[in-house]
Amino acid sequence: MAHYARNSLFEFEEVMELYIGLMSGTSADGINAVLVDFAKQVPDVIATHYKPYPDTLRTQVLELFTPGQNEIERLGKLDILLAQEFAEAVNVLLEKTAIKKNNIQAIGCHGQTIRHSPNTLPFFTLQIGDPNTIAALTGITTVADFRRRDIALGGQGAPLVPGFHQHLFSHLNIKGLVNIGGIANVTLLNDKNILGFDTGPGNGLSDAWTQKHFPQHNYDANGAWARKGSVVNNLLTQLLADSYFKKLPPKSTGREYFNLAWLEKKLGDTQISAADIQRTLIELTSITIVNALKNYLNAGEILICGGGVHNQLMLERIKEFAKPLEINCTDKYNYHPDWIEAMAFAWLARQTINRRTGNLPSVTGAQKSSILGGVYFTH
Numbered sequence: 001m002a003h004y005a006r007n008s009l010f011e012f013e014e015v016m017e018l019y020i021g022l023m024s025g026t027s028a029d030g031i032n033a034v035l036v037d038f039a040k041q042v043p044d045v046i047a048t049h050y051k052p053y054p055d056t057l058r059t060q061v062l063e064l065f066t067p068g069q070n071e072i073e074r075l076g077k078l079d080i081l082l083a084q085e086f087a088e089a090v091n092v093l094l095e096k097t098a099i100k101k102n103n104i105q106a107i108g109c110h111g112q113t114i115r116h117s118p119n120t121l122p123f124f125t126l127q128i129g130d131p132n133t134i135a136a137l138t139g140i141t142t143v144a145d146f147r148r149r150d151i152a153l154g155g156q157g158a159p160l161v162p163g164f165h166q167h168l169f170s171h172l173n174i175k176g177l178v179n180i181g182g183i184a185n186v187t188l189l190n191d192k193n194i195l196g197f198d199t200g201p202g203n204g205l206s207d208a209w210t211q212k213h214f215p216q217h218n219y220d221a222n223g224a225w226a227r228k229g230s231v232v233n234n235l236l237t238q239l240l241a242d243s244y245f246k247k248l249p250p251k252s253t254g255r256e257y258f259n260l261a262w263l264e265k266k267l268g269d270t271q272i273s274a275a276d277i278q279r280t281l282i283e284l285t286s287i288t289i290v291n292a293l294k295n296y297l298n299a300g301e302i303l304i305c306g307g308g309v310h311n312q313l314m315l316e317r318i319k320e321f322a323k324p325l326e327i328n329c330t331d332k333y334n335y336h337p338d339w340i341e342a343m344a345f346a347w348l349a350r351q352t353i354n355r356r357t358g359n360l361p362s363v364t365g366a367q368k369s370s371i372l373g374g375v376y377f378t379h
Contacts (some may be wrong), residue, residue, distance in 0.1 A: 017038045017039040019346040021108050022110060023344075023350070026045060026113060030050060032341065034346060035047045035099070047096045047337075050095070051089040061082075083134050108146075108345035108350070109129060111127030111128055112129050113254060114125070118157055125148060125158070127146075131143075131374065132376055141376065143150045146358065155250070156364045159179075159252065160344070161179065165177045165189065167347060171274030175188070176297060178304045179340065182202055184200060186292050194327075201258040222311060229281070235272060236280050263277075285308075300336075304340065305335075305337035353375070358370070
């Protein structure tokens with residue numbers, strides 16, 4: 001494979017190994033695109049781009065999270081529309097550099113998860129954003145559909161990022177990582193089996209509750225609304241009693257489970273102010289993340305990434321509950337927390353292209369490790 005290196009004028013020599021990672025998570029707010037050089041042991045982020053979903057497209061995505069009418073027609077059209085968004089994100093990303101598309105080894109596209117059901121037979125997971133369209137519109141080989149091979153091998157299909165966390169931080173004395181998107185997940189690093197699993201809701205419930213009461217806002221910026229409320233202990237106890245939090249890993253979940261319907265069923269007819277509920281949801285996410293960590297760790301440094309790091313209240317509560325664990329953001333080690341997951345799918349594409357395994361059975365519960373995804377060549 002051709003490798004290229006960058007100097008200050010974006011001229012290239014034979015030393016770089018370039019991949020693009022595309023990620024849209026359970027928050028379904030947009031696309032993170034990142035260009036990564038894997039030529040050295042420690043990956044180098046060359047460029048990044050964030051492309052928000054248009055409001056109408058995001059609404060269509062959210063509507064497909066739950067069963068509805070005419071699903072096949074809506075899914076088929078959205079599959080193409082999302083692919084067009086992914087491809088545009090790639091093209092804009094490359095425009096920020098002098099790098100030509102034929103210098104990119106491959107795109108790793110997570111796709112947009114619209115259904116994740118690893119616990120009800122037959123097990124399945126579904127991410128859309130047609131890779132044929134992405135490859136055609138970018139002219140770059142595209143790797144996609146990473147999760148279903150793990151499901152076929154009896155695994156949860158998620159999380160897939162722990163292998164990359166190991167690759168990225170193995171040279172440091174890091175004990176674990178927390179990614180807070182719509183759903184939160186943890187990676188526990190040690191010398192033996194790496195563990196990783198979804199802890200439960202990340203930003204997803206608090207975002208949905210915010211949108212219900214303030215339709216013009218997609219999220220509660222910095223937890224400002226939640227700060228106006230108080231934790232309702234009886235409600236918190238009821239939420240924490242959900243069976244998912246007691247389940248042992250391997251385990252994964254999604255917005256199919258932790259959504260407004262789940263919350264409203266828990267609320268029943270209780271009369272609680274909306275701000276108090278929002279504050280309680282922040283506490284729920286913080287406690288369930290820390291409980292997951294403390295089940296396996298009693299000391300060490302934990303790094304946090306994902307959109308949740310921008311919720312200052314959530315970060316404060318996690319740090320408080322986690323003591324004596326030390327909590328820091330990944331930017332302490334010069335990796336911006338917004339781009340870690342997209343980097344992971346660039347790395348997973350590299351694993352696939354080089355015929356290397358991408359999943360960790362100790363994390364997902366799969367029968368064995370496997371090469372993941374399908375490769376969509378341009379010629």
